[in-house]
Amino acid sequence: xxxxxxxxxxxxxxxxxxxxxxxxxxxxxxxxxxxxxxxxxxxxxxxxxxxxxxxxxxxxxxxxxxxxxxxxxxxxxxxxxxxxxxxxxxxxxxxxxxxxxxxxxxxxxxxxxxxxxxxxxxxxxxxxxxxxxxxxxxxxxxxxx
Numbered sequence: 001x002x003x004x005x006x007x008x009x010x011x012x013x014x015x016x017x018x019x020x021x022x023x024x025x026x027x028x029x030x031x032x033x034x035x036x037x038x039x040x041x042x043x044x045x046x047x048x049x050x051x052x053x054x055x056x057x058x059x060x061x062x063x064x065x066x067x068x069x070x071x072x073x074x075x076x077x078x079x080x081x082x083x084x085x086x087x088x089x090x091x092x093x094x095x096x097x098x099x100x101x102x103x104x105x106x107x108x109x110x111x112x113x114x115x116x117x118x119x120x121x122x123x124x125x126x127x128x129x130x131x132x133x134x135x136x137x138x139x140x141x142x143x144x145x
Contacts, residue, residue, distance in 0.1 A: 010078040010080075084135075
């Protein structure tokens, strides 16, 4: 497989998170889109697609789970995959842990960034634990050889 497969997978995951976020949240309210008039054809077209998608999938129980948590897990996993592929030293754990905590904590203090949620923090910890366990298993298997 490709030498940097984790980076490729990480990029794919972040693109998936962006698409899901765009379908499940009103991105026209994000600060980055504040310079676009709300009545432009592209915003109207986007809102029609989003409404159609919402009507089709919001009745399923998984809708809230994906909207509120899965997108965060996708971006965090993507970030971990990329950092762990680039960085060899153990400092990578501190970097990804701190970025996850800071990104979620900023939402507590700055309302427009999102909604602070302890479950997101817990999920970031679970993702990081999975990466740690996977790396430990790799190290153990190398020592057996």
